[in-house]
Amino acid sequence: MVSEHASPLATVGGADSGGQNVHVAALSLALAASGHEITVYTRRESPLQPERVAFAPGVTVVHVPAGPAVVLPKDDLLAWMPDFSRWLALSWGAAPPDIAHSHFWMSGLATLAAARDTGVPVVHTFHALGTVKRRHQGSADTSPRERVDTEALIARQVDTVIATCADEVAELRRMRLPDHATRVVPCGVDVDVFTPAGPRTDLGPGPILLAVGRAVPRKGVETTIRALRHVPDATLVVAGGGPGEPELDRLARIAGMYGVADRVRFVGRVAREDVPALMRSADVVVSVPWYEPFGIVPLEAMACGVPVVASAVGGHLDTVTPGVTGLLIPPRKAAVLGRALRELLADPFLLTSYGTAAADRARSHYDWNRVAAQTAAVYGDVLASYGRALSMTGTCPGTGAA
Template sequence: MRIAMVSDDISPLATCGRADTDRRKAHSAELFAALARAGHDVTVYTRRDNPDLPERVTTAHGYTVVHVPAGPAAPLAEDEVLPTMGTFAGFLEADWMRHRPDVAHAHSWTSGIATQLAARALSLPTVQTFATLSVAESALQSGGEMDLSSRMRLERVLAKGAHHVVATCSEQVFELSRMGLPRTRASVVPSGVDVDHFTVAGFGTVPSSRGRYRLVAAGRPAPEDGFDTAVTALSLLPDTELVIAGGAAHDDAAADETDRLLALADELGVRERVHMEGHVTRDRMPALLRSADVVLCPSRYEPFRIVALEAMACGRPVVATAVASLRDIVVDGVTGLLVPPRSPHAVATAVRELIADPVQHGAFGVAGRDRAETRYSWGRAVVDLVGAYERAVRQSLAEPVTVRAGASRSGAL
């Protein structure tokens, strides 16, 4: 298939300043490369956010990246990106008239606007993915955050306007159904993991300090990641240390959250057992995960939890909150243990259970590796994703053609 990937903020070639964006970029690049290896013609369209980036380049992995001139060639906040999507759509329409794809896949709600405007003018099948849905984000807000109501309305229009929606987890499919999307128009294609990079080989290459048990958690420090739950749980677990990997230089929000976590650790008397590692590169991550006795994923909401997959691929048992994608990834009592969110006591109890039972601990590791290989390899992800594309094409063919060329310039969805 000729596949157009539209992701306004994740260039596989760009240098990003935030660790969470770096991981999303690397994950997206792995997906694009896996599709190219399977014989598909993949072109990635992303907004130019650096003047030094080439306009169009074919990568060593076989896919092409196009940096779209829409707005200033600099990183923009989400509310600043939105006004550039009309220009982005015009570029897509012109490019797709010359190089018509079989399907166009948008990877965020903002890029979905540009994708659907351009695709409608050319009667192209579209697929929509939402990294997160605003209805879920609003449930996490404690007051004072931005109003998400306008984005909610746009997400509903985009979901219904796409020929198919690829959800990141089962919970997201239910949220889409509550928004009015027919269940047949959505399918779950979970995150993939590179099972050749994240492996059980090299166990113990980063030993725990002072002979303690080691817990590892990873992600950009943010309240929704629930690292405060992990720190509080540590106060109930003597002879145990906690390593938190994530964050990057010049990320003020992550720095503020790191300071809050360290203050909490001081208050609980566990500061010397909490280690903030900062940003850990992809090359170093397998060794860090393999060094863990247990990998923690204490998120309050997480539709895109890569760390749990990486830990399972490394043969490490996972203790995770029973939310969003983690409920899909972790099989409770088989590859790890699921606990309620915001419950340090439940986390501590689960960790103690795994540490006290070496047989169960080992069995979870073996089962996790097997699940990663059979359900979450990139080969499996490609098969599932192409199936979703084929459904989008069939849905497109079943619809009457009512949109004339040039309709995208009207600026209306």
């Protein structure tokens, strides 16, 4: 695994740490549990970080020296990818892996450069596409200007693109990538941790709406705050971000402007292990970003047996079944969101039935073991095209790639 900015060891919830960190960590652990040896390469961000860290049985995290050993915004890392790729090529020249799975576009760039020198097959997951980000953020997009063209190049040069949802396949099709070059494997959820049964957090009297995510405008919390005017008596709990973050200050001002400040609570960054209890304490989890490459928050809420109201974008279109596990609404439509929340909270039977169906769907379709088996099957198909087989340290039931 190559994940230049998103380490599986990082604390989720920072400016550049979120779903990709969770994805790389959980996928690596599930693959290792089924018999594979996984090495995750990520950039060294501190001189105190050892080169190699045993993350779990079968999973090693390697900190690659590329650029200064300090935390840098991911949009500033492009200049250091040649150093990253040279280090990979040197390492793989001595002991090449069976296959490399790169995550995010800069990792793809570094991985392809290293693979050219070592003959390692490459599959790639974008996690987010620059074309989508630019479309929605416009001049606020801080990505390097090379991103969009480079992503198109990566998509054509890797052996397979693993897309996380059908909407991403449609975006790749617009980039003229043929469907046969992509495989859809969704993100997953830990159904042993995110469960309907378990402790809850005391969030006070209900009804409770919960928004979880990084404190950035595109996550759509402003829409939920504005919608609160149409949902009498409900309290919105906002989890994510830390003290002094500009977006939280902006959201607090908006709550005041719309007269709902007394019904909005900012609880800041929540430790990963405390998220399930927080979700189980909500009546509804609201996730209404402007756009979303996949969206792990709705999936985790579903696994906890909590109904979801989500924007009809990206992976939400695959994970949330409208009228069964929750509701989908257009992004940035506060009045529509408010009406949907008001009607849902007024129907206890519907809340219960949505929650039950949501937990069933999460467990049957998105268990990380299932996702890992699907991913290993893609690896096996790629290696078969090279006349190779996927190495195993044990048995791997159900992957078809032993």
